[in-house]
Amino acid sequence: MANTTHADHAHDHHDHTPKGIKRWLYATNHKDIGTMYLVFACAMFFMGGAMALVIRLELFQPGLQFVDPGFFNSMTTMHALLMIFGAVMPAWTGLANWMVPMQIGAPDMALPRLNNFSFWLLPFAFTMLLLTLFVPGGSPAGGWTLYPPLSLQAGDSFPLTIFAIHLMGISSILGAINVVVTIMNMRAPGMGLLNMPLFCWTWLITAYLLIAVMPVLAGAVTMLLTDHFFGTSFFSAAGGGDPVMFQHIFWFFGHPEVYILILPAFGVVSEIIPTFSRKPLFGYESMVYASASIAFLSFIVWAHHMFTVGMPLAGQLFFMLSTMLIAVPTGVKVFNWCATMWKGSISFETPMLFSLAFLFLFTIGGFSGLMLAIVPADFQYHDTYFVVAHFHYVLVPGAVFAIMAGVYYWLPKWCGRMYNEKLGKLHFWLSTIGVNVLFFPQHFLGLAGMPRRIPDYSTQFADWNMVSSIGAFIFGFSQLLFVYVVWNAVKSGAPAPQRPWDTARGLDWELPTPAPYHSWETPPDAQAVARGVGH
Amino acid sequence: MINKARKTLPALAALALGVAPLAAHADWGGLNMPVGVTELSKQIYSLHMTIFWWCVAIGVFVFGWMIWSLVAFRHSKGAKADTTIVHSTKAEIIWTVIPVVILVIMAIPAARTLIAIEDTRNTELTIKVTGYQWKWQYEYLDDGISFFSSLDRASNEARQLQSGIDPASVQDYLLNVDNPLVVPEDTKVRVLLTAQDVIHAWWVPDFGMKKDAIPGFINELWFKVDAGKTGTYRGQCAELCGRDHGFMPVVVEVLSKADYAAWVARQKAAKAPAETAPAEAAPAEAAPAEPTVAQAATSVPARKG
Numbered sequence: 001m002a003n004t005t006h007a008d009h010a011h012d013h014h015d016h017t018p019k020g021i022k023r024w025l026y027a028t029n030h031k032d033i034g035t036m037y038l039v040f041a042c043a044m045f046f047m048g049g050a051m052a053l054v055i056r057l058e059l060f061q062p063g064l065q066f067v068d069p070g071f072f073n074s075m076t077t078m079h080a081l082l083m084i085f086g087a088v089m090p091a092w093t094g095l096a097n098w099m100v101p102m103q104i105g106a107p108d109m110a111l112p113r114l115n116n117f118s119f120w121l122l123p124f125a126f127t128m129l130l131l132t133l134f135v136p137g138g139s140p141a142g143g144w145t146l147y148p149p150l151s152l153q154a155g156d157s158f159p160l161t162i163f164a165i166h167l168m169g170i171s172s173i174l175g176a177i178n179v180v181v182t183i184m185n186m187r188a189p190g191m192g193l194l195n196m197p198l199f200c201w202t203w204l205i206t207a208y209l210l211i212a213v214m215p216v217l218a219g220a221v222t223m224l225l226t227d228h229f230f231g232t233s234f235f236s237a238a239g240g241g242d243p244v245m246f247q248h249i250f251w252f253f254g255h256p257e258v259y260i261l262i263l264p265a266f267g268v269v270s271e272i273i274p275t276f277s278r279k280p281l282f283g284y285e286s287m288v289y290a291s292a293s294i295a296f297l298s299f300i301v302w303a304h305h306m307f308t309v310g311m312p313l314a315g316q317l318f319f320m321l322s323t324m325l326i327a328v329p330t331g332v333k334v335f336n337w338c339a340t341m342w343k344g345s346i347s348f349e350t351p352m353l354f355s356l357a358f359l360f361l362f363t364i365g366g367f368s369g370l371m372l373a374i375v376p377a378d379f380q381y382h383d384t385y386f387v388v389a390h391f392h393y394v395l396v397p398g399a400v401f402a403i404m405a406g407v408y409y410w411l412p413k414w415c416g417r418m419y420n421e422k423l424g425k426l427h428f429w430l431s432t433i434g435v436n437v438l439f440f441p442q443h444f445l446g447l448a449g450m451p452r453r454i455p456d457y458s459t460q461f462a463d464w465n466m467v468s469s470i471g472a473f474i475f476g477f478s479q480l481l482f483v484y485v486v487w488n489a490v491k492s493g494a495p496a497p498q499r500p501w502d503t504a505r506g507l508d509w510e511l512p513t514p515a516p517y518h519s520w521e522t523p524p525d526a527q528a529v530a531r532g533v534g535h
Numbered sequence: 536m537i538n539k540a541r542k543t544l545p546a547l548a549a550l551a552l553g554v555a556p557l558a559a560h561a562d563w564g565g566l567n568m569p570v571g572v573t574e575l576s577k578q579i580y581s582l583h584m585t586i587f588w589w590c591v592a593i594g595v596f597v598f599g600w601m602i603w604s605l606v607a608f609r610h611s612k613g614a615k616a617d618t619t620i621v622h623s624t625k626a627e628i629i630w631t632v633i634p635v636v637i638l639v640i641m642a643i644p645a646a647r648t649l650i651a652i653e654d655t656r657n658t659e660l661t662i663k664v665t666g667y668q669w670k671w672q673y674e675y676l677d678d679g680i681s682f683f684s685s686l687d688r689a690s691n692e693a694r695q696l697q698s699g700i701d702p703a704s705v706q707d708y709l710l711n712v713d714n715p716l717v718v719p720e721d722t723k724v725r726v727l728l729t730a731q732d733v734i735h736a737w738w739v740p741d742f743g744m745k746k747d748a749i750p751g752f753i754n755e756l757w758f759k760v761d762a763g764k765t766g767t768y769r770g771q772c773a774e775l776c777g778r779d780h781g782f783m784p785v786v787v788e789v790l791s792k793a794d795y796a797a798w799v800a801r802q803k804a805a806k807a808p809a810e811t812a813p814a815e816a817a818p819a820e821a822a823p824a825e826p827t828v829a830q831a832a833t834s835v836p837a838r839k840g
Binding site: 068070073141281286316332335344367375379383444447448451453 | 565566567568569575578579582583586587589590593594597598600601604605608609610611614615616617618620621622623626627630631634635638641642645646648649650652653693694695696697698700701702703707708709710732733734736738740743744745746747749750751752754755770771772773774775776777778779780781782
């Protein structure tokens, strides 16, 4: 507290950067907050990854060698919660913090103190969640979907988990409000909504999804809490409730959540592919409308996660058809990316390689998604490793690869230094080979009849599980290389030019390298805006 | 670019040839969904394969397009970008309409099968299945037969943490039970599903059917095993239900109609004198007639080794 008087005297020059721990605790700068989000996401990625490796270690061969089945269930549950809420969502918020003001020509986010608050909720939320590893009864083990009545059987971890989810939800909502307010109010003069870079567009849509569905999750988990402690019976048939009602509410949140994780990835890839194809994005407006359609459809497909609960025929038909419809706007996106590369001049730097892997492997995830939409077939696929393979294909080489592509792409602009291209490419190849060895065999396992979330399996599944586990270790450990490449670039990379990628377009590339602490203190001039929006 | 392809293709072919014999000899289990033994499972399998081949066809087109672009338009080979290609309403209409047509083509047979799945009229036998943590209870509502079905002893011993027992030495490891469900072939069987504690899911891949067993609610499904397809069919609980979720298999013994009638008679006879322990006594009675049932009933596989 004694230091505050000192700080008060230090506001004489505008670009003052606070030093030490205060810079981070009191951070209001979008870049500092963005960095904290990204570092936090990386930490959670490794923690969730370690849990995944515990799972794959136990599944390396049949029989129980390492962990108790209860602990195994905790690992699958915590892995999902950490990866979804701790790694991917904060990584996207971190990228939004860094890039949205730079791309729309603003000095900072519109609500800097709210920004600080929404970040600092997260370490507390995840400390609380991780503490459950040490409480009687262990971590939540009922799956990240928290289906009652099973989730109500949790021990002391239960209230900690619920409150942690509440904090994560508040953090996401505040972050989303900040993005909406920034984009709606702080665009540079001359930049209309349909001139914005696609990353801003997909994030804007994501932000609306977050604001719409995070309160739904909060409501669902609060009802669980009162069922557990206050004798309500929202989800207990014995008291007139319905356990399936929880699943409907949960997936009303859960399906838009899937697009919350993937829409910003569409944005990043839509920036990178044109740059390295040396051609503007094909069909910009249809990309925007396709993203909006996907977001709208995501609200009316939720029950495809729960076809086996026993729904009326009309309901099953409706959710089958609406789910199949999603393939149309998603197809438009994939075709647009292909058309962007067509007759381009393509080079293969690390961000492009990750984007191309995204394009191939996300499409494979899309195919298995289409198969899962066929209700009668879904009765066979449901809750098997086929589903596990499907959603990991869209989330790992989908969302996670796009995050990494974005980091490699913008890192030179952020820190003014280039990463090591050779090591970046090595990281790419190890990751891509690892991720396919890890997840492709899981399609076979699921079709052959292996249910998900089991710690041990019949011997007929042994070989592909072993292959999958080997892939998991290759993929997991090669991510250490990612950290090294980024660290090495920040500390001792070669100085980056003002335009590290010669054909990158957008206001983010009009800024000096490294980007100044307060991005656009004066609005960019009309020429800069025009250069950026040339689609 | 052709030179490079000439170098790569033989390498890929060699790799494929190298892997093929390996795959042929190793026990990789099934790679695909079982066709199954019921009319519905066959319809589902054919839907699965149809949508799979549609995906392959679209994949060949999309991936072909991508790979062609990546090979033909390389910056390193001096490709010049044609920056005028930024929009084409015609192309966008085409790649919106064609997927819609494919989806409609797929949706029609899928809807037809779904309607058949939901048609539970004219069933000939009704069995109530109740999920417990972690076993199944089977009740034959018309015949008053009722018993529990849990993981067999050999699997249960081997699956303990660091048991030291090689799972490969246990027959049908984790897919065997003490008392299997017994049903007749060529009979439309209605299964009523519920649960006592948490949600479970009853699944036999060869029957094509999976449905949740939800406490406080009754779900139903039906299956009709084709005539001549007697035998043992195995599945597992498919909804996370707690610590031992992985250890509550579903085993169904399909008998000929005559054998089934004999089995029912024996169950009833066994129940009459020994009122005190019907569930225990019931399956043992089946021993002389049906070797497969006998093996399941005695728990520790006699044929082992």
